[in-house]
Amino acid sequence: MNPALTACPECDLVQRAPECVESCAVHCRRCDALLYRFVPHLLDTGLALTLGTAVLFVIANIYPVMSLDLQGRHVSATLAGLAQALAAAGMTSVGVLVFVTLVLMPGLEILALLYLLVPLRLGRAPRRMGLVSRLLMSIKEWSMVEVFVLAAVVSIHRLGQIGRLELQPAFWAIAMVMILLAAIDTVFDSRTLWARAPGRIA
Numbered sequence: 372m373n374p375a376l377t378a379c380p381e382c383d384l385v386q387r388a389p390e391c392v393e394s395c396a397v398h399c400r401r402c403d404a405l406l407y408r409f410v411p412h413l414l415d416t417g418l419a420l421t422l423g424t425a426v427l428f429v430i431a432n433i434y435p436v437m438s439l440d441l442q443g444r445h446v447s448a449t450l451a452g453l454a455q456a457l458a459a460a461g462m463t464s465v466g467v468l469v470f471v472t473l474v475l476m477p478g479l480e481i482l483a484l485l486y487l488l489v490p491l492r493l494g495r496a497p498r499r500m501g502l503v504s505r506l507l508m509s510i511k512e513w514s515m516v517e518v519f520v521l522a523a524v525v526s527i528h529r530l531g532q533i534g535r536l537e538l539q540p541a542f543w544a545i546a547m548v549m550i551l552l553a554a555i556d557t558v559f560d561s562r563t564l565w566a567r568a569p570g571r572i573a
Contacts, residue, residue, distance in 0.1 A: 379404055410558045417558055418488045424551040425481050431544035432474065436523070438537045449541060450474050472515040477548065480514050483507040484555065511556075516549045 377388040381404035388397050388406050397406045410416060431450060438447035448456060450473055457466035483503055490497040497503065523542065 377406055379406060408558070408560045410560065413558060413560065414488060414492045417484070417555060418492050420551055420555045420558070421481060421484045421488055424548055424555065425485065427544045427547050427551065428477060428481055431541045431548060434541040434544070435539040436541045436545070438539055447539065450545070469519075472513055473519050476510055476514040477516050477552070480507065480510045480552070483510060484559070514552070516545060516552060520546050520549050 376385055378385050379399040379402065382399060382402040384399060384401045386400055390409075394410055396408045398404065399406055433449070435447035435449055436453065451470065454466040454470035454474070457463075457469060483506060486497055486503055487500065487507070
């Protein structure tokens with residue numbers, strides 16, 4: 372059977388992409404852009420990573436991120452609490468941005484991944500698979516967990532100079548969420564996902 376025709380997302384060259392039998396990355400013959408990745412046991416690997424991310428994301432939103440003891444005063448906040456504190460301090464737009472990029476969008480990304488992967492792993496194609504796949508690509512652009520983690524790392528030294536700072540479970544959980552989301556990006560490939568969808572429902 373001949374490989375299906377594939378259009379390069381960068382230069383629009385239509386070509387026959389080779390089918391892989393083991394882990395590989397297929398690139399465009401003209402511009403070398405990535406066409407798709409093939410990961411053996413994609414559904415099992417992707418679902419395991421996503422479930423782990425979901426558990427850690429719940430932990431990250433339940434427990435405080437950091438606690439600070441300053442002049443006899445103890446302060447701690449969850450991720451949503453940080454957004455609320457910014458809004459209460461008169462920085463409503465910043466608070467909304469923090470909530471959207473740190474809580475809402477990562478949560479929707481995880482839910483969309485579970486919506487796609489769980490039915491496929493059970494041998495069924497999820498309803499509106501095409502729509503959810505497109506939404507997932509848009510959501511990823513607004514999910515910025517790594518920005519928060521890097522900003523937190525930078526602020527740890529400064530906060531430690533003015534008081535007694537302790538990193539709480541949510542900080543380590545959100546850091547692991549960042550790592551796992553990056554790992555999911557390396558194994559998640561919509562082309563392979565569609566190839567394994569029974570009935571190819573759009």
